[in-house]
Amino acid sequence: MHAGEGEVQTRLSAQEISDFLDGVFPGAMDHFTIEEVRPMYARVRMLFSEFRLRPGGTISGPSLMTLADTGLWVALLAMIGREPLSVTSHLDIDFLRKPAPADVVAETTLHKIGKRLAVGDVIMYSAGENVPCARASVTYAIPSVRLDPPVE
Amino acid sequence: MHAGEGEVQTRLSAQEISDFLDGVFPGAMDHFTIEEVRPMYARVRMLFSEFRLRPGGTISGPSLMTLADTGLWVALLAMIGREPLSVTSHLDIDFLRKPAPADVVAETTLHKIGKRLAVGDVIMYSAGENVPCARASVTYAIPSVRLDPPVE
Amino acid sequence: MHAGEGEVQTRLSAQEISDFLDGVFPGAMDHFTIEEVRPMYARVRMLFSEFRLRPGGTISGPSLMTLADTGLWVALLAMIGREPLSVTSHLDIDFLRKPAPADVVAETTLHKIGKRLAVGDVIMYSAGENVPCARASVTYAIPSVRLDPPVE
Amino acid sequence: MHAGEGEVQTRLSAQEISDFLDGVFPGAMDHFTIEEVRPMYARVRMLFSEFRLRPGGTISGPSLMTLADTGLWVALLAMIGREPLSVTSHLDIDFLRKPAPADVVAETTLHKIGKRLAVGDVIMYSAGENVPCARASVTYAIPSVRLDPPVE
Numbered sequence: 254m255h256a257g258e259g260e261v262q263t264r265l266s267a268q269e270i271s272d273f274l275d276g277v278f279p280g281a282m283d284h285f286t287i288e289e290v291r292p293m294y295a296r297v298r299m300l301f302s303e304f305r306l307r308p309g310g311t312i313s314g315p316s317l318m319t320l321a322d323t324g325l326w327v328a329l330l331a332m333i334g335r336e337p338l339s340v341t342s343h344l345d346i347d348f349l350r351k352p353a354p355a356d357v358v359a360e361t362t363l364h365k366i367g368k369r370l371a372v373g374d375v376i377m378y379s380a381g382e383n384v385p386c387a388r389a390s391v392t393y394a395i396p397s398v399r400l401d402p403p404v405e
Numbered sequence: 406m407h408a409g410e411g412e413v414q415t416r417l418s419a420q421e422i423s424d425f426l427d428g429v430f431p432g433a434m435d436h437f438t439i440e441e442v443r444p445m446y447a448r449v450r451m452l453f454s455e456f457r458l459r460p461g462g463t464i465s466g467p468s469l470m471t472l473a474d475t476g477l478w479v480a481l482l483a484m485i486g487r488e489p490l491s492v493t494s495h496l497d498i499d500f501l502r503k504p505a506p507a508d509v510v511a512e513t514t515l516h517k518i519g520k521r522l523a524v525g526d527v528i529m530y531s532a533g534e535n536v537p538c539a540r541a542s543v544t545y546a547i548p549s550v551r552l553d554p555p556v557e
Numbered sequence: 558m559h560a561g562e563g564e565v566q567t568r569l570s571a572q573e574i575s576d577f578l579d580g581v582f583p584g585a586m587d588h589f590t591i592e593e594v595r596p597m598y599a600r601v602r603m604l605f606s607e608f609r610l611r612p613g614g615t616i617s618g619p620s621l622m623t624l625a626d627t628g629l630w631v632a633l634l635a636m637i638g639r640e641p642l643s644v645t646s647h648l649d650i651d652f653l654r655k656p657a658p659a660d661v662v663a664e665t666t667l668h669k670i671g672k673r674l675a676v677g678d679v680i681m682y683s684a685g686e687n688v689p690c691a692r693a694s695v696t697y698a699i700p701s702v703r704l705d706p707p708v709e
Numbered sequence: 710m711h712a713g714e715g716e717v718q719t720r721l722s723a724q725e726i727s728d729f730l731d732g733v734f735p736g737a738m739d740h741f742t743i744e745e746v747r748p749m750y751a752r753v754r755m756l757f758s759e760f761r762l763r764p765g766g767t768i769s770g771p772s773l774m775t776l777a778d779t780g781l782w783v784a785l786l787a788m789i790g791r792e793p794l795s796v797t798s799h800l801d802i803d804f805l806r807k808p809a810p811a812d813v814v815a816e817t818t819l820h821k822i823g824k825r826l827a828v829g830d831v832i833m834y835s836a837g838e839n840v841p842c843a844r845a846s847v848t849y850a851i852p853s854v855r856l857d858p859p860v861e
Contacts, residue, residue, distance in 0.1 A: 277460060278459075278460065307430075308429060308430065308489075314470075314474060314493050314496070315467050315470055315471045315474070318466075318467055318470045318496070319467045322466060322467070340500070341466050341500055342499065342500055342674065343497070343498070343499050343500070343647060343696070344466070344470070344497065344498055345495070345496065345497030345498070345649065345801055345846070346495070346496055346497070347494065347495050347820075347828050347846065347848065348492070348493055348494055348495070349820055349821045349823075349828060350821065364803075364805055364832070364840075364841050364844050365805040365806065365840070365841075367805075369673050369698070370646065370698075372803050372805060372844065374830055374844060376820070384820075384821070385820050385821075388820050388828065388830060388846065390801070390803065390844065390846060392647070392803065394673070394674075494826065495799060495848065497649055497694070497801065499668075499676050499694065499696065501668055501669045501671075501676060502669065516651075516653055516680070516688075516689050516692050517653045517654065517688070517689075519653075521825050521850070522798065522850075524651050524653060524692065526678055526692060528668070536668075536669070537668050537669075540668050540676065540678060540694065542649070542651065542692065542694060544651065544799070546825070546826075581764060582763075582764065611734075612733060612734065618774075618778060618797050618800070619771050619774055619775045619778070622770075622771055622774045622800070623771045626770060626771070644804070645770050645804055646803065646804055647801070647802070647803050647804070648770070648774070648801065648802055649799070649800065649801030649802070650799070650800055650801070651798065651799050652796070652797055652798055652799070
């Protein structure tokens with residue numbers, strides 16, 4: 254938002270994205286905090302809730318999938334602005350280690366925002382851990398957007 | 406269950422699997438019906454609930470991922486019996502068409518039950534539709550099991 | 558090609574696709590035979606060659622990936638006609654069993670031909686086997702096409 | 710190889726891995742250079758060859774898949790030592806941009822080396838570019854190994 258001339262920058266701040274998502278999905282951000290956005294990057298925290306637990310005290314797989322999907326969307330919105338029409342077209346996830354009954358932090362790196370598709374990787378960590386509990390890659394189908402300067 | 410000599414068969418019926426899952430995850434089967442199990446195959450229905458809707462009136466992505474994961478697990482339990490220690494290690498899903506606000510039916514085909522991994526495909530349809538709303542493939546890490554006759 | 562009114566049909570026959578691919582990639586069809594195309598389906602055989610072997614006498618992974626990619630492309634061309642501009646955007650593959658040093662047959666089912674993406678599953682069998690050696694799903698980015706009647 | 714006490718380190722150097730792979734697959738390293746290995750990381754260069762080109766002058770998809778597979782294997786061998794029995798069980802790849810007719814460099818990050826599976830991400834760049842032409846994630850099935858200290 255405050256970058257030098259010609260530099261790639263975000264269109265929305267973390268707070269602006271959070272407000273936008275809460276408008277589109279009321280209550281959605283009760284469970285997520287956007288900790289940081291940078292060009293082509295976002296860090297999103299999924300807050301611990303009892304309803305995310307599975308027997309054995311680990312965070313459920315669908316919760317991690319939701320986090321991966323959200324993390325990518327946040328990174329994308331930071332770049333393309335308030336655009337509700339983007340939809341997930343593909344998600345794949347590897348479950349690596351049992352996540353602790355705690356917050357989970359997702360670090361998303363966008364690799365491409367093309368004319369039709371945006372693709373990125375998401376690495377997820379239980380709060381305080383330095384080895385990931387899951388990795389995902391996610392593709393969004395996006396409406397035509399103009400980035401200036403372009404990132405493709 | 407009632408197959409000829411040497412024929413591949415299921416170890417559990419649809420009802421037995423449903424009872425087992427409800428024991429492990431109380432309430433889980435409030436939202437799912439196991440319609441059919443055959444060797445290396447299961448058909449599972451996710452019952453419509455308001456909480457699965459997204460703005461626009463479509464079933465949410467995480468709901469479809471949960472259905473894919475459940476469908477594969479049901480097909481696997483039918484073959485290996487009451488084995489709570491299997492865990493999803495990989496899931497990938499393509500969202501193909503907006504699912505209607507209705508039940509979603511998942512048809513799972515198992516391709517392999519190996520010594521360590523089970524792999525299968527899941528095709529999902531909005532109830533009454535004949536083109537799929539999503540496809541998924543899912544891998545479970547499984548404890549060592551003996552199938553007789555083996556399917557690998 | 559010769560279907561009833563309003564029925565989904567292929568635009569190209571197996572022979573027409575083979576001729577087209579050989580024109581675009583001279584020599585490509587020395588190693589592949591298109592055995593059958595039907596609406597949203599293709600069966601393609603990868604002919605055995607020594608250069609596909611890995612130590613241990615199995616068909617190499619990259620060969621199976623090439624087969625999956627080819628199988629999907631054949632099924633797609635059957636539907637949309639001579640369209641060289643389609644490109645693979647995503648491929649995922651699970652290696653299930655060691656493929657024998659023999660032909661490998663790929664059965665492709667297309668799930669969707671949308672305005673921008675085509676998605677399908679590919680199941681691969683060593684010739685004569687009835688359990689698969691690999692499964693794949695493949696997405697192609699396609700130019701805008703008009704299907705009549707539409708398949709989406 | 711020369712790390713402090715208790716520090717995670719590689720078991721093999723880039724040269725040792727290259728020699729090992731050339732022994733297992735004679736000639737394999739004619740087309741690849743291992744530029745760097747670090748704990749849980751490898752950078753591998755696929756050397757340009759005419760046979761990798763597709764019409765239009767881009768590097769073929771199967772070549773990039775082979776590179777992703779090789780990159781992960783190199784990163785894994787660095788950690789577990791000369792272990793020929795590891796095999797790819799899953800690979801997924803997104804093709805992001807047309808790769809130039811040039812070398813392609815793959816940066817692999819391993820996320821987990823478990824008792825049975827190793828999982829990592831591979832980001833690929835045309836030589837000299839700073840945006841990736843492809844991303845992949847790859848899973849290897851591995852024999853039981855002991856890492857000291859363990860990485861899991």
